Amino acid sequence: MGKSEVLKTFQEVIEGPRNVYLDEWVRAGGKVMGYYCSYIPEEIFTAAGFLPYRIRGAGSEDSSDGDAYMSARVCTFVRHTISLALRGEFDFLDGVVLLQNCDHIRRAGDLFVKKVKLPFYSMLSVPRAPKERLFDWYLSELKRLKAEIEAHFGLTITDQKLEEAITLHNATRERIQRLYEMRKKDAPPITGEEALTVTIAAHLMPRDQFNASMDNLLADLENARVGDSYRARVIIIGGELDNPEYIAGIEQQGALSVAEVVCFGQRSFGELIPSGADDPLERIARHKFFQVPCARMVECFDDQVSVLKTTVREFSADGIIFQRMKFCDPWAGDGHNLYWRMKEEGIPFLGLEREYLVPSSGQVKTRVQAFLEQMGK
Amino acid sequence: MSILGKERKEDWEVVYEGATGLIDLYKEDPESKGMNGIVRGFRLFMDGLFQAIDEGRPIVWHNCGCSPELIRGLEGVQTMPIELLTVLQDLVGEVDYTVALIDEAEAHGVAPEVCSIDKAAVGAVLKDLYPDPDCMLYHNTPCDSQIAAIKCLTALTNKPMLLMDVPYLSGDREVKYLAKQFREAIPFLEEHTGRKFSWERFREVCEESNRTAEYLRDWNELRRHKPCPQVSKLVALNTALLVAFSGDHEGTAIAKAFRDEAKERIERGESSVEGGELYRAVWYQDPLWWDLQFYDWMESELRLVIPMDLFGYYAPEALIDTSTPESMLEGLARKDLRVLPMSRQFKGPVDNFIDDYLRLCSDYQADFGIFAGHVACKHGLGGIGLFREASREAGIPLLYFEFDMFDPRVTPVESIQDDIAHFIEDVVRPRKEAA
Ligand code: SF4
Ligand code: SF4
Numbered sequence: 042m043g044k045s046e047v048l049k050t051f052q053e054v055i056e057g058p059r060n061v062y063l064d065e066w067v068r069a070g071g072k073v074m075g076y077y078c079s080y081i082p083e084e085i086f087t088a089a090g091f092l093p094y095r096i097r098g099a100g101s102e103d104s105s106d107g108d109a110y111m112s113a114r115v116c117t118f119v120r121h122t123i124s125l126a127l128r129g130e131f132d133f134l135d136g137v138v139l140l141q142n143c144d145h146i147r148r149a150g151d152l153f154v155k156k157v158k159l160p161f162y163s164m165l166s167v168p169r170a171p172k173e174r175l176f177d178w179y180l181s182e183l184k185r186l187k188a189e190i191e192a193h194f195g196l197t198i199t200d201q202k203l204e205e206a207i208t209l210h211n212a213t214r215e216r217i218q219r220l221y222e223m224r225k226k227d228a229p230p231i232t233g234e235e236a237l238t239v240t241i242a243a244h245l246m247p248r249d250q251f252n253a254s255m256d257n258l259l260a261d262l263e264n265a266r267v268g269d270s271y272r273a274r275v276i277i278i279g280g281e282l283d284n285p286e287y288i289a290g291i292e293q294q295g296a297l298s299v300a301e302v303v304c305f306g307q308r309s310f311g312e313l314i315p316s317g318a319d320d321p322l323e324r325i326a327r328h329k330f331f332q333v334p335c336a337r338m339v340e341c342f343d344d345q346v347s348v349l350k351t352t353v354r355e356f357s358a359d360g361i362i363f364q365r366m367k368f369c370d371p372w373a374g375d376g377h378n379l380y381w382r383m384k385e386e387g388i389p390f391l392g393l394e395r396e397y398l399v400p401s402s403g404q405v406k407t408r409v410q411a412f413l414e415q416m417g418k
Numbered sequence: 419m420s421i422l423g424k425e426r427k428e429d430w431e432v433v434y435e436g437a438t439g440l441i442d443l444y445k446e447d448p449e450s451k452g453m454n455g456i457v458r459g460f461r462l463f464m465d466g467l468f469q470a471i472d473e474g475r476p477i478v479w480h481n482c483g484c485s486p487e488l489i490r491g492l493e494g495v496q497t498m499p500i501e502l503l504t505v506l507q508d509l510v511g512e513v514d515y516t517v518a519l520i521d522e523a524e525a526h527g528v529a530p531e532v533c534s535i536d537k538a539a540v541g542a543v544l545k546d547l548y549p550d551p552d553c554m555l556y557h558n559t560p561c562d563s564q565i566a567a568i569k570c571l572t573a574l575t576n577k578p579m580l581l582m583d584v585p586y587l588s589g590d591r592e593v594k595y596l597a598k599q600f601r602e603a604i605p606f607l608e609e610h611t612g613r614k615f616s617w618e619r620f621r622e623v624c625e626e627s628n629r630t631a632e633y634l635r636d637w638n639e640l641r642r643h644k645p646c647p648q649v650s651k652l653v654a655l656n657t658a659l660l661v662a663f664s665g666d667h668e669g670t671a672i673a674k675a676f677r678d679e680a681k682e683r684i685e686r687g688e689s690s691v692e693g694g695e696l697y698r699a700v701w702y703q704d705p706l707w708w709d710l711q712f713y714d715w716m717e718s719e720l721r722l723v724i725p726m727d728l729f730g731y732y733a734p735e736a737l738i739d740t741s742t743p744e745s746m747l748e749g750l751a752r753k754d755l756r757v758l759p760m761s762r763q764f765k766g767p768v769d770n771f772i773d774d775y776l777r778l779c780s781d782y783q784a785d786f787g788i789f790a791g792h793v794a795c796k797h798g799l800g801g802i803g804l805f806r807e808a809s810r811e812a813g814i815p816l817l818y819f820e821f822d823m824f825d826p827r828v829t830p831v832e833s834i835q836d837d838i839a840h841f842i843e844d845v846v847r848p849r850k851e852a853a
Contacts, residue, residue: 110803112820114531115796141586141765144562148800151768155804164767166586169558169565174602175583178595339558339568339581365529368796373529374566377540378573380527392527 044265047258048235051242055283057100058130062246066092067133072194075137075159077122077146079309079332080167082183082325086138087206087248088198089190094134095244095305097283098122098397110152111145116366117397118281119145126157136161136193138186142337143371161193170340171331180326187322203321207314209248216255217243217310223262224299225356230265233277233298234289241283241305271297273359273418276352278302278379280336280372281397282364290401291362294409295418299356302349303364308333336371345375346382353388359416360389362409367394389416422468429503429519429547430464433511437461440510449683452652455675456659459668460510463502470496471549476611479551481568482535482657483559483584483761487627487665487738487750488600491620492613499661500571503547504538508707508824509655516708516824519545528570533794534824536567543574553578553610555603560760563794580606586766588755596751597744617743623665624738624746627753630664633673634732640680642782645689646698646725647680651713653730654705657759664753689723696721697846700784702728702775704792704823709831719835720842725782731774733757768801772808779814786815786846788838792823815849817841 042050054060067073074086075096083093098104098121106127107120125131126149136159139150150164165182168175187198217240223230231239239258243251272295277288282303292298302308314328333348334341349361363379365372376392383390391412393405401409419431426434437460444454470477477496478489486497499505507516519541520534526544528537542548554577556568572579582599585592604615634656640647656676663669689695695717701724706712716722735756738749756762763771779787787809791799798805802818809816819837822828 112791112796112799112802114793114820115800119800144797145800147586147766147797148768151801151804154767164586166592168583168585170581170583174599178583178585336569337562337565339556339565339572340579342569342573368531370529370532370562370566370794370796373532373563374569376529377527377566377570381573394529 042254042257044231044258044261047254047261048238050254051238054242054246055099055238055285058097058125059133060245062250063092063094063133066247072135073133074161075131075134077139077149078142079304079335080140080142080329081138081165082329084203084206084210084314084325085183085187085190085198085322087209088202089194089196091135092247093244096122096131096137097241098125099283100130101125101398110156111148114368115145115148116368118366119149121397123149123152126153131157131159134159136163138163138165140165140167142167142335143369145368161190163189169338171334171338172340176326176330179330180323183322183326200321203325207316207321207325209252211313212252213243213248213255214310214313216252216259217307219259220255220262221300221307226266228266228269229297229299230262230267232267232288232292233301234285234292236298237282237285237288237301237306240301240307240309241285244305244309271295272413273297273416274299274357275360275362276300276302276349276356276358277306277362277364278349279364280304280369281366282306284398284400286400287364287395290406291409294406295413296362296409298362299358300352302333302352304335308335336375342375342378346379346386350386350388359418360391360412362391362393362412364393364395367396422465422472424468424472426468427547429507429515429542429545432515433503433506434461434464436510436512437464437506449679451675451679452648455672456655457510459659459663459672460506462668463662464506467496467498467549476552476613477549478607478611479548479554479571481556481564482661483557483564483754483758484555484582485627485660485664485750485754485758487620487623488603489555489607490623490665491604491615491617492607492611493616493619495607495611495613498548498551500539500567501535502662503542504535504824505658505707509658509710513708513826517827520825528566531794532566533561533563533792534822536563536794538824539567540570540574543571551575551577552612553580553607555580555582555607557582557584557754557761559584560764561795561797578606578610584754584761584765588766592755593748593751596755597747600747600750620746621740624740624749626667626670627665628737628740630669630673631732631737633670633677635734637673637677637680638726638730638732640677640684641725641730643680643684644698644783645691645695646723647683647688647690649690649713650717650724651710652676653701653724653727654707654710654713655729656732657729660758691717691721691723693721695723697785697842697850698723698725698783699786699788700724700726700775700778700782701788701790702778703790703795703798705729706790706821706834707823708826712831712834715835716838720839722838722842725784726778728763728774729759731759731778733762733774764795764797768804771798771801772805775805776808776812776814779812784814785850786817786841789816789818790823791818791820793820793828794822815841815845
């Protein structure tokens with residue numbers, strides 16, 4: 042399979058709540074565990090024999106079911122996902138795991154418990170600062186989750202299974218890293234819209250099948266180039282973004298996205314989890330807890346900035362486009378701080394606000410054009 | 419105007435003058451012990467803050483999710499809630515000044531959906547109205563908007579900051595987790611203030627905090643009395659008392675004034691409503707702070723009284739056990755997790771939020787509930803569907819509207835008045851008459 046076939050497959054995977062791989066998995070009697078956030082390690086689910094499935098709102102025509110329970114001041118990502126859940130469109134899930142990553146998701150958790158009522162539910166309490174002094178608590182939360190899954194489903198998640206899960210997920214990380222390496226080229230072989238399609242798909246299908254498709258894709262990308270006709274290279278940052286169409290709107294204006302440091306993008310993968318003789322769960326926990334921090338985390342802004350600066354440099358980006366879901370408070374703090382810090386650093390920065398499932402509006406397009414002009418592109 | 423012999427910035431002059439004017443007003447009225455107590459407390463807090471600035475004493479900022487006892491364990495350190503100026507401006511000053519701070523923050527790039535009190539705190543820093551902190555001790559509660567503010571303030575001041583991670587639940591495991599962080603915060607506070615933490619002093623602070631708590635618990639009990647003995651607006655002010663004065667003898671004095679006033683008025687058979695109360699409601703989520711006269715209007719025009727609200731409720735959890743350093747840290751952690759209004763209800767599962775409401779409605783014999791949905795409280799607004807269902811099941815009529823508790827521009831007072839008046843007329847009165 043070449044680039045276009047693989048991308049077509051991934052596009053189908055991300056279209057709605059279900060996809061053929063998932064259906065096949067379920068038909069074969071496989072269990073599926075839903076989850077919301079990058080601070081929840083998929084490796085635990087894989088080690089339990091489940092398919093990890095990251096919850097999105099794709100395929101939601103409207104958020105009316107969610108709107109009946111939540112005010113319009115809750116972000117549309119949450120209202121769409123909860124609408125799907127309330128309509129039973131996540132009924133293939135055997136359970137769901139959340140964390141208190143924001144006030145909106147916390148309330149989604151309440152609706153999962155009281156209205157959606159999947160067979161298994163767990164809410165993790167993840168510390169809001171990625172600091173060594175809080176790491177033990179995070180690890181103990183993962184241990185609690187593991188024990189809850191074991192007790193509920195009557196299974197044992199052995200260290201051996203965790204090691205195998207690390208190997209499988211590392212294989213994905215390694216492939217995503219190769220994909221991102223290629224994007225550093227003068228003429229990257231893939232657009233941001235396509236790359237985000239790839240990274241989203243990884244969250245929704247069995248990893249061995251994803252990895253195999255990636256091998257085909259990577260082989261074909263060796264000689265591809267798409268980046269010639271763009272006026273500028275940008276990195277796209279922020280929180281929730283699982284809508285490649287949104288990036289397409291930006292790219293149509295001439296700003297090629299060369300890296301997406303967003304949930305569902307590069308931030309969900311990171312470096313490989315190291316091998317070693319010590320407890321695999323602890324290695325998984327360290328990897329997740331000390332990943333590139335998201336805006337819900339405090340006491341780490343300089344780390345976030347330093348990652349962004351490195352990314353800008355390594356990917357030869359001309360500027361940063363920051364996107365934030367309307368009503369999202371965690372990213373509101375970062376939006377303010379990043380704007381001023383990037384000004385200080387001399388890195389062109391454009392802040393955009395968006396609604397879930399809405400492609401780039403005319404206003405976004407105009408602002409991107411203005412941004413390109415401002416960068417002299 | 420000169421405050422403690424010095425000219426201060428205009429915003430501070432306005433609140434200082436406002437507090438002074440209200441003290442004069444209430445002084446004439448022996449029936450207003452509670453209001454007099456808290457307004458006097460506000461002015462004393464400002465005096466203390468200005469004195470600390472003048473003397474060059476260390477100042478530690480904290481947020482409204484943080485009860486300040488631990489910081490008071492350091493001799494001579496002044497605590498300062500980041501919400502201070504907004505609260506004072508809305509309660510005793512002029513709300514236009516708050517509005518200006520909100521606009522300042524938004525103009526600087528803080529998103530409009532961030533809570534107005536948090537935006538105003540950023541505005542106050544941008545306008546250089548706050549004394550520089552030596553360090554900041556924050557709690558990640560009650561909400562995400564506070565996280566946004568904390569991050570902005572840290573970036574703007576570039577001062578050392580430590581976050582106390584308040585977990586999702588509030589059981590014994592969580593108490594120990596938070597207490598351990600408090601222990602770790604002590605060297606941080608010592609290092610940045612240059613002052614020593616004293617366990618003896620901390621014990622005195624915790625004992626003082628307990629005295630305040632006991633008065634507040636008595637006061638909560640007394641307000642159950644029918645008719646409600648005291649004006650509605652007092653309940654809205656209790657959280658300000660706890661955040662600013664916990665562990666300070668002034669806090670105890672205010673709580674005692676609340677309690678004494680309620681007790682004496684019950685003894686004299688007095689009601690807060692002239693002509694007698696007709697309706698009782700639990701006001702939930704956030705009070706209307708930019709117009710306290712609104713509460714007077716409810717009493718005089720509708721004969722409606724608010725015997726209790728979320729900010730006034732002092733949950734009857736254990737007092738701080740002062741027998742050992744560990745028991746004190748755990749006691750304080752328990753207070754932050756399970757007692758402090760907002761932190762108690764707004765974090766964790768929605769049951770924390772709904773169960774307290776239902777309990778208050780029952781304990782205070784409410785005819786109905788008013789869900790005053792402060793637009794920034796997404797945790798509350800995100801739970802509104804479940805909240806409504808629970809109210810329906812309990813048979814308690816619920817009025818819901820959205821407004822901004824610090825910014826009068828979002829929903830005008832007339833609109834809120836109309837909502838309440840119509841709700842009583844259309845729902846509450848017929849129901850009472852039929853009963
Ligand atoms: S976009 Fe923001 S508000 Fe929405 S779920 Fe994510 S962190 Fe929460
Ligand atoms: S009022 Fe609501 S949004 Fe504002 S700081 Fe408090 S909890 Fe947060």
